[in-house]
Amino acid sequence: MASGMRACLRFDLGSITDLVFDDASMAGLVAWYSLIHVPDDEISSVFAHFQRIVRPGGRLLLGFHVGDESQLKTQGYGGHQMNVYVYHRQHGQMNAWLNDAGFVVETHRTLTSAESTIGGIILARRQVDGLEE
Numbered sequence: 001m002a003s004g005m006r007a008c009l010r011f012d013l014g015s016i017t018d019l020v021f022d023d024a025s026m027a028g029l030v031a032w033y034s035l036i037h038v039p040d041d042e043i044s045s046v047f048a049h050f051q052r053i054v055r056p057g058g059r060l061l062l063g064f065h066v067g068d069e070s071q072l073k074t075q076g077y078g079g080h081q082m083n084v085y086v087y088h089r090q091h092g093q094m095n096a097w098l099n100d101a102g103f104v105v106e107t108h109r110t111l112t113s114a115e116s117t118i119g120g121i122i123l124a125r126r127q128v129d130g131l132e133e
Helices: 041-052 091-100
Strands: 024-030 054-066 070-075 081-089 103-111 119-126
Touching: 024 041, 041 054, 041 091, 041 103, 041 119, 070 103, 081 091, 091 103
Parallel strands: 024 054, 054 081
Antiparallel strands: 054 119, 070 081, 103 119
């Protein structure tokens, strides 16, 4: 960084199912594998919160596990005991939920690797006044 300049970052702790940010206060939002523990019946509410806080025309970048099942995970990294569900979803369902929430999916990709489950990436844009730009 140039002399005299400093980075100002803000970090907030909260719940993805109850975002307390002002309407249209974010230029964009990244939810990178943060929806994998949110049950299907709560996803629409989460996307409604995203739509509310992202500015019209703003971007949304999602990362998620691709598949059709959910599984109970009882052991985490380092052998720590846990009891959480991990949800896998198809691109079509994610795209439909996003469209219903007022986002336009610009692109989506499926990633594979030898080390992990299949991953999905979606880049979407919040509609402007309910219309595509």
